Structures are given as structure tokens and as C-alpha cells.
Amino acid sequence: MSDPVIIKPIPGAYAFEAAGEEAGWSQAAQLVGLGLQLNGRTDILNMNDDAETLDIPQVPRITHRMPIYDLESFLRSRKVQLPFQWNIFHGWSQPTNRRMFESNQIVPPDFQTAEFAELVDDVSPRLYEETLNRHSDTDTRAAEALLHLSQFSRYQVVRVVAAAILASQRLRLWWPTIEALADGCLSESDTVQQIAADTLSRIAPRHPALLELLSQLGQGNQPGASSAGTSIIIPGTWARFRSLWWQPGGSLFRYLQQEPGKFEQADATLLPVGHDLYEQADFYRWTDGLSGTDQTAAAHDLAGWAGAREVLDFKKVIAHSHGGNVALNAAALCGMRIDLLVMLHTPPHRRSNETWDQISEVVQRIISMRTKFDLVVLLDLCWSTVKLTRTTWKFPKKRVHNWTFPFWFSHGTLTDPDVWMERGIAKEVAAAYALTRPNAKPTTSPTTLTW
Known part of the structure; x- marks a missing residue:
């Protein structure tokens, strides 16, 4: 699709x-x-x-x-x-x-x-x-x-x-x-x-x-027999139907295991962004529920999944749609540590400064990648008309690096490996991850970029 x-x-x-x-x-x-x-x-x-x-x-x-x-x-x-x-x-x-x-x-x-x-x-x-x-x-x-x-x-x-x-x-x-x-x-x-x-x-x-x-959803998570990578892809709501891009062997998964480094000569010294992606048969997946309760339960499940595999620190988490909110909730509620969180098309939820402080203690760097006038994100806002539960249009600039791409309306364009290749996104993600490493030079406050 x-x-x-x-x-x-x-x-x-x-x-x-x-x-x-x-x-x-x-x-x-x-x-x-x-x-x-x-x-x-x-x-x-x-x-x-x-x-x-x-x-x-x-x-x-x-x-x-x-x-x-x-x-x-x-x-x-x-x-x-x-x-x-x-x-x-x-x-x-x-x-x-x-x-x-x-x-x-x-x-x-x-x-x-x-x-x-x-x-x-x-x-x-x-x-x-x-x-x-x-x-x-x-x-x-x-x-x-x-x-x-x-x-x-x-x-x-x-x-x-x-x-x-x-x-x-x-x-x-x-x-x-x-x-x-x-x-x-x-x-x-x-x-x-x-x-x-x-x-x-x-x-x-x-x-x-x-x-x-x-009926097309896969089975739940079961412990694997061997250790694997410490980076994962978290799908969004309903992504488990006929979309396989996020699973081991899927289109974006395979691409991230190769880029940057394989196709661009200038990136030859860099490891592929997804070289450490978890690809065992028991990869993480969640129930894809829409409610806050579903996403909170998924956050605890993610933390439990990581603990069962002795993953103390995720290097990179790439999350689509509400999968990004699952990762943020896991950080805030369970103290799950992430070096770099990359969110694709994630609808922003309103969070208190205290919650963001908790997230910042365990997540070193957060990037939100979005398209222009994402129809799914905006329609999500139509369902949140009660003032106390209203969602917002963008993540706070002081907490998250917001990258906007010149593609209109789609809630899935940024899961396409051809788009990643055309825009050189993997190279930028690799550079962002490098800034989370020990001895990396201090960076300024989060940036807002338009590609």
C-alpha cells in the first residue's frame, strides 16, 4: 500500500x-x-x-x-x-x-x-x-x-x-x-x-x-532464544494489517540495515542506521489500540519486553504514528532509556512539563518527522474536543527536534525507503545518533527544520 x-x-x-x-x-x-x-x-x-x-x-x-x-x-x-x-x-x-x-x-x-x-x-x-x-x-x-x-x-x-x-x-x-x-x-x-x-x-x-x-493481526510477543540488536521499530495504529515495512525483512527495515554506508560513498565510514535492529521472530508489536489506556498498556508491555531480553538501553527507536506515543509513555512511566527516538507522523499528545522532564532524563534526543497537513493527525484532533484532553499540532520546540518534509497529507510517506533515500534522511538520523555518543560535542537546543 x-x-x-x-x-x-x-x-x-x-x-x-x-x-x-x-x-x-x-x-x-x-x-x-x-x-x-x-x-x-x-x-x-x-x-x-x-x-x-x-x-x-x-x-x-x-x-x-x-x-x-x-x-x-x-x-x-x-x-x-x-x-x-x-x-x-x-x-x-x-x-x-x-x-x-x-x-x-x-x-x-x-x-x-x-x-x-x-x-x-x-x-x-x-x-x-x-x-x-x-x-x-x-x-x-x-x-x-x-x-x-x-x-x-x-x-x-x-x-x-x-x-x-x-x-x-x-x-x-x-x-x-x-x-x-x-x-x-x-x-x-x-x-x-x-x-x-x-x-x-x-x-x-x-x-x-x-x-x-x-483477523490479520499477528501473534503476541514471545521470548526469543538468542540475543539480538538494541534498536527497534515500533509500528503505529493499524500498521500490522498489510503493511510489512516495519517488520524484519520489510522494506524500510531492510533499507535501514544498509543505509547509510552501502549506497553513498561519503557515508562509507558510518555504520548503517539499522545495523543493530532487533530481527528475531519475537520482535516487539502491540495491540494498536486508539485509547490512552491502550497506549499506556503498550508502554508497560514494551518495557517488559525489553527487560525480558535484558535490553537496558535502546540505541535507536524508530516509531510510526502512535507508536511514538507508546515510546514516550514507556520513557515517562517506566524509565525506559533511549539514546535516539525518531518519530514518524506521530500525533502529539499534550504532556506536562513534569512529564517531559521525566522523558528528558532517560531519552537523550528526540526527532519528530512529519509531513504537511497530515490528514490522520488532524482528524485525530477532531476527536479530542474536551479541553483537558486536547492534543496539540506540534511537539514542544524546547523538547523535540521537529523536521517537516514537503510532502502533503500522507500519514505514511515517511515510512517509504525511497523517500529516505531521495532526501538523505538516514544520513541525518545517523548524524543525530552520533550526537548522543560519549564525547560528542554539546549541541544547541532542539531545532525546527523544513526540508
């Missing part, structure tokens, strides 16, 4: 007027901007330069109060006629009394037709333009209608993002939301699959599409 590498996104209304892969992902980003506002996270957009580049509109009065009946009426007032009645199909495990529904069918048979996708193509630009008109009392209704109708977009990423945003409202879920998320669990895109699985696990944890993914 892979995501498109997008260097130049399509901003604002132009995204809905264009066609193609970049247009689809750029449309999804616009919806995420609306979703953040819908969930009271306008602060994220205000502090995010990426949102300005994307020209995401501000819709101050946006709420989610439009019943499906009003939505259909709103669309009809704009000469838009849906090819079915939204509310006569009960969907999968619809959380309402089924006697309300007039049809025994779960979903309409023609809702995924090309003709309907063309209708969405035609209507979406008009609805988006209405969201820009603050002098009208319909800007918020147009934004809500755009989110609902986008669940039928020709682009899977748009369908799944729209469904995830509507699901985050925790209100009545109609069949298009569940259908889009179930389909997203089968996506060939790492980012789309993670968004779909994250959301479906919150609202319909027994859905067959999600259970099918869970």
Missing part, C-alpha cells in the same frame, strides 16, 4: 474545480479544515501555516444541526435531486428503530454509480463557493451539505474523510457514513485505511470490515 506523493496541493475552490489524484486529496484537506472548525478546533487552523497555503475558509458559525430531511430539501432548493431518498435505507447496524425505514434494503443499489459521482462533481464546487459567502445565512448549511454529499465523491479519500468528520459528531449515523468507512478499510492507501479503521473502531467496532482487518 502507498499514498501519492504530493508536493504542490491545489488550494481553495480550485481543488473542487480540478480533477485527478491531487484534486481529490486537496478536496479532502478542505473538508478536514471544515471538520476542525465543526469540532471547535479553529485554534489549530489559526496556528497552521499549511492551512493558509491551502486557503481553507473560515466558517465561524458552522454546526452540525442539519437533519437528513433538511439536507435533501436544501439540495432541492439548489436544483439538486438525489437519485434516492436518503432516509429509507437502514444501513449496517443503523442505531435507530428499523420500523422507521420504508425499505428492507441496506443501501440503495445505485449509490456508487458513475452518474452519481458526476452529480457530486457538479454540485461540490457550488456548495464550496457558498461556504465562502459570510454575508449569507446559508454558508454553514452549505458547509454541512458539502460534508454529507462528499461521502459519495468519486475519490475514496474524500468519501472516507467526510465520513470520519461526520462520525466525530457522535450523532445519528446514516448509512453513507458506515459504507464509506467500511470501504476505506479495504483501501490501498495507508492513510485512507488508517482514517477508516480509526473511525470505524470508535463507532462500529463489530463491523465485519474491521473484524476482517483485526
Whole structure:
């Protein structure tokens, strides 16, 4: 599975007027901007330069109060006629009394037709333009209608993002939301699959599409018969499905065992970043749960896994997504020692200065590598609207070296060895690790780099 590498996104209304892969992902980003506002996270957009580049509109009065009946009426007032009645199909495990529904069918048979996708193509630009008109009392209704109708977009990423945003409202879920998320669990895109699985696990944890993914998970950790390396890769949430890049023999794992040193003459004196990666059959893996409790349990499990193998000090830990939070929790709660922690696409959690002090005592250096406007990280923020549990957009500059790469939207680009090779990332990681060694020259405070 892979995501498109997008260097130049399509901003604002132009995204809905264009066609193609970049247009689809750029449309999804616009919806995420609306979703953040819908969930009271306008602060994220205000502090995010990426949102300005994307020209995401501000819709101050946006709420989610439009019943499906009003939505259909709103669309009809704009000469838009849906090819079915939204509310006569009960969907999968619809959380309402089924006697309300007039049809025994779960979903309409023609809702995924090309003709309907063309209708969405035609209507979406008009609805988006209405969201820009603050002098009208319909800007918020147009934004809500755009989110609902986008669940039928020709682009899977748009369908799944729209469904995830509507699901985050925790209100009545109609069949298009569940259908889009179930389909997203089968996506060939790492980012789309993670968004779909994250959301479906919150609202319909027994859905067959999600259970099918869970059935693909590997077995738990068992002690190995021999010693091995003292560096590891920790996968993120849902990474254990069909993504093997992080496992021994996987694409990034193999690459890190070779680079730097094998392909670049200038690095001939350096050991490969992953020369000491643990590659026994009992390599570490966790249950991939979304909750803080799951990640705390995984942190204790990681510390126990290391103790069972007499690993007192991890040299390098490379962690993807919430795997980075597992590593940080293991440091804070269990005192697990790490020389260099490299986090890829990790959603920042709010931590107290006291917690960061505990982490700093046992972790010598932390690098956070991120892409621009990571859709998974931002949608994670949509689910954390309670003030006391709100997550943040970036890790604190005084604690973490933040490296931003010029790739847009993806939650998996930085797990691709081709990207590491193209950008010379292994060389920089090796240099960062060298600074943790005895007799290394003192360094300045953490840096913020844009590649």
C-alpha cells in the first residue's frame, strides 16, 4: 500500500474545480479544515501555516444541526435531486428503530454509480463557493451539505474523510457514513485505511470490515532464544494489517540495515542506521489500540519486553504514528532509556512539563518527522474536543527536534525507503545518533527544520 506523493496541493475552490489524484486529496484537506472548525478546533487552523497555503475558509458559525430531511430539501432548493431518498435505507447496524425505514434494503443499489459521482462533481464546487459567502445565512448549511454529499465523491479519500468528520459528531449515523468507512478499510492507501479503521473502531467496532482487518493481526510477543540488536521499530495504529515495512525483512527495515554506508560513498565510514535492529521472530508489536489506556498498556508491555531480553538501553527507536506515543509513555512511566527516538507522523499528545522532564532524563534526543497537513493527525484532533484532553499540532520546540518534509497529507510517506533515500534522511538520523555518543560535542537546543 502507498499514498501519492504530493508536493504542490491545489488550494481553495480550485481543488473542487480540478480533477485527478491531487484534486481529490486537496478536496479532502478542505473538508478536514471544515471538520476542525465543526469540532471547535479553529485554534489549530489559526496556528497552521499549511492551512493558509491551502486557503481553507473560515466558517465561524458552522454546526452540525442539519437533519437528513433538511439536507435533501436544501439540495432541492439548489436544483439538486438525489437519485434516492436518503432516509429509507437502514444501513449496517443503523442505531435507530428499523420500523422507521420504508425499505428492507441496506443501501440503495445505485449509490456508487458513475452518474452519481458526476452529480457530486457538479454540485461540490457550488456548495464550496457558498461556504465562502459570510454575508449569507446559508454558508454553514452549505458547509454541512458539502460534508454529507462528499461521502459519495468519486475519490475514496474524500468519501472516507467526510465520513470520519461526520462520525466525530457522535450523532445519528446514516448509512453513507458506515459504507464509506467500511470501504476505506479495504483501501490501498495507508492513510485512507488508517482514517477508516480509526473511525470505524470508535463507532462500529463489530463491523465485519474491521473484524476482517483485526483477523490479520499477528501473534503476541514471545521470548526469543538468542540475543539480538538494541534498536527497534515500533509500528503505529493499524500498521500490522498489510503493511510489512516495519517488520524484519520489510522494506524500510531492510533499507535501514544498509543505509547509510552501502549506497553513498561519503557515508562509507558510518555504520548503517539499522545495523543493530532487533530481527528475531519475537520482535516487539502491540495491540494498536486508539485509547490512552491502550497506549499506556503498550508502554508497560514494551518495557517488559525489553527487560525480558535484558535490553537496558535502546540505541535507536524508530516509531510510526502512535507508536511514538507508546515510546514516550514507556520513557515517562517506566524509565525506559533511549539514546535516539525518531518519530514518524506521530500525533502529539499534550504532556506536562513534569512529564517531559521525566522523558528528558532517560531519552537523550528526540526527532519528530512529519509531513504537511497530515490528514490522520488532524482528524485525530477532531476527536479530542474536551479541553483537558486536547492534543496539540506540534511537539514542544524546547523538547523535540521537529523536521517537516514537503510532502502533503500522507500519514505514511515517511515510512517509504525511497523517500529516505531521495532526501538523505538516514544520513541525518545517523548524524543525530552520533550526537548522543560519549564525547560528542554539546549541541544547541532542539531545532525546527523544513526540508
